Amino acid sequence: MASSAAANIGTSLARLAIAAGIDVVLSNSRGPETLAGTVAELGERARAAAPEEAARAGDWVVVSIPLAAYRELPAAALAGKVVLDTINYYPSRDGRVEVLDSGKTTTSELVQEHLTGAKLVEALNNISDHHIPSLARPAGAADPIALPIAGDDPQAKAGAADLISRLGSDTVDAGPLAEGWRFEPETDPYAVPYSAAPDAMRAFWTQVSEALRSGTAPQTPPPVDGGVPLPAARLRTLLADTSRKLTADRVVA
Template identity: 40%
Template sequence: MKIGILGAGHIGKALARLLAEAGHDIGISNSRGPDTLRELAEQLGHGVKAYTNEDAARFGELVIETVPFGHYADLPAVQMEGKIVIDTANYYPERDGQIDLGGLSESAFMARHLSGARVVKAFNAIQASHLETLGDTSKPLGERRAIPIASDDAEAKAVVSTLIEEIGFAAVDNGNLERSKNQQPGTPIYGAEVNAQQAQDILAKQ
């Protein structure tokens, strides 16, 4: 699958490496342009290419956005229409400024902004260092580190669950995008090193 990754921070770099190693075609971008990513792309190997944000979104059959939430308005929404978009962002008012979410979860707000995109919340409740080191495809699913996901689109959620399994983790269904509030910073599941059953038990109590 062709996957565009918008943002080359810790999570973006980790996902680029893991998904490229799993056999996917990866295009990565940042806000400063592809010339600043040539060295990173070479380090990642596996044919990873550096793009502008617009071109990375255009390239991907699936798009992962890993930019700070405060920059959501800079995302290339037109190029993401109709595509599965994994939203990894967390809203930190002290970093992102005050943003009126209108009572929505961060991801439901993002889905409203990215009109036409099939938004799935994932990878926001795991540290980049854990993403880089705790995946293990040799383990049965029930024994793997859990990653909660949420979406209003069941088919998109299934696609993302498969990607999560391909890089050695277990996806745990956290319901719709409004339920994604239960995997944000400060919640019991955030950063928790638990397996799928333990994650389900934690999420069921919220």
């Protein structure tokens, strides 16, 4: 598995992959030498590489970067690969993208347009990074967690579901990439259903929104808890019942 992710999500997924016996290649925009400490911590199944080398190395490639940088992804190296896209759109960070603001397309469809030869699956983008390891469950657990996926290639979705299963979660197919909006920020399946402190999480988002508008930093850290498992049946209901939220209507833009 290759991970193009400098943030916590990359390390969290790498730990789970290694625990499942999967070799991991990490990359970021700052160079493999900046990942030396992480690689040493992860052990012999992990190594670091430049983004293009990492892309060529992985059977699965997990991409977790700001949307504004998606054109920097090595399209040629990712051709034919199953790419798990965790990218979410935040205009305050990424700048305005008219086709997303208007709902004409989704983030993963936009990334797929750039990665024309890759088989993109939107995944792992509706859950807080600290809940990924804390909610991971072994196969057959009595309280499994379910995560949504969306993609246009059935075989790629099956491959992504296999990886996510090995990382400790079940999956629910939300449909093609065009339906990926159903689990993007502030929809019903996004983050809150996995939190043991949902009211605190909603309050934090409101505070972040106010801070962004005033140009200040949030005064309290985001709530961190062990999370609660979200069963597949409940996730299917949330996906079916949620409404599309255009960027202008979101609490955190």
